[in-house]
Amino acid sequence: MALSDAAIKVKAALTEQGLETPMLPQTHTPEVRKEKIEHHMKEVLTLMALDLSDDSLMDTPRRIAKMYVDEIFSGLDYQNFPKITVIDNKMGVDEMVRVQDISLTSTCEHHLVTIDGYATVAYLPRTKIIGLSKINRIVRFFAQRPQVQERLTQQVLVALQTLLETKDVAVKMDAVHYCVKSRGVMDSTSSTTTTALGGIFKSNPATRAEFLHQSKC
Numbered sequence: 001m002a003l004s005d006a007a008i009k010v011k012a013a014l015t016e017q018g019l020e021t022p023m024l025p026q027t028h029t030p031e032v033r034k035e036k037i038e039h040h041m042k043e044v045l046t047l048m049a050l051d052l053s054d055d056s057l058m059d060t061p062r063r064i065a066k067m068y069v070d071e072i073f074s075g076l077d078y079q080n081f082p083k084i085t086v087i088d089n090k091m092g093v094d095e096m097v098r099v100q101d102i103s104l105t106s107t108c109e110h111h112l113v114t115i116d117g118y119a120t121v122a123y124l125p126r127t128k129i130i131g132l133s134k135i136n137r138i139v140r141f142f143a144q145r146p147q148v149q150e151r152l153t154q155q156v157l158v159a160l161q162t163l164l165e166t167k168d169v170a171v172k173m174d175a176v177h178y179c180v181k182s183r184g185v186m187d188s189t190s191s192t193t194t195t196a197l198g199g200i201f202k203s204n205p206a207t208r209a210e211f212l213h214q215s216k217c
């Protein structure tokens with residue numbers, strides 16, 4: 001199936017700006033990917049001395065394969081880029097549109113454990129207005145990849161700048177990294193905030209302050 005125009009444009013913009021996730025071309029169908037991952041997960045779990053003949057563990061390799069391909073890493077495949085509804089700004093909206101407290105669950109690319117937090121996204125409409133839920137869907141698409149939070153924040157910024165045909169976009173994320181909480185340094189209270197500001201959100205101190213100070217996350 002051919003990629004949507006939106007997916008093609010966003011992928012090209014990320015590649016051009018050096019912000020694409022390091023990825024190889026997709027050479028297998030989702031079904032083949034799942035079969036191969038299931039096979040390798042069996043090896044991994046067996047190496048950990050788990051008895052996969054137990055009825056509780058038996059289907060775990062298949063479950064993991066399905067979860068990787070269809071769910072938590074589905075954003076590696078631009079076939080899964082959301083359908084985007086962008087309309088002309090006929091009403092002449094010229095004030096900030098902000099969506100806050102967007103649930104954000106991603107996976108840290110260093111340890112493949114959960115990143116759990118919130119995102120706030122704002123833009124100043126120029127010629128285009130985007131369907132609100134599409135902002136949440138774009139956050140979710142890029143979150144469903146192995147990620148570092150800084151890149152995730154920038155990818156959402158560039159995707160929206162591309163689709164909205166304006167630089168005036170801002171993204172803020174606040175998240176707990178389970179690689180910091182449940183292992184390693186085992187800090188259960190810290191969280192990480194990242195921002196990516198474009199256009200007027202970067203250059204105008206008042207707009208920047210309005211976004212940064214009013215966003216709850």
Ligand SMILES: Nc1nc2c(ncn2[C@@H]2O[C@H](COP(=O)(O)OP(=O)(O)OP(=O)(O)O)[C@@H](O)[C@H]2O)c(=O)[nH]1
Pocket residue numbers: 108109110147148149150177179180183184185
């Ligand atoms: N900048 C950034 N770092 C991250 C993110 N997620 C995880 N990390 C960090 O990636 C680093 C990987 O460091 P390494 O020393 O290679 O891995 P490690 O031995 O498991 O490190 P510890 O977590 O300190 O035990 C760690 O400091 C993680 O906290 C992220 O989204 N952004």
Ligand SMILES: [Zn+2]
Pocket residue numbers: 108109110111112113177178179180
């Ligand atoms: Zn990690």
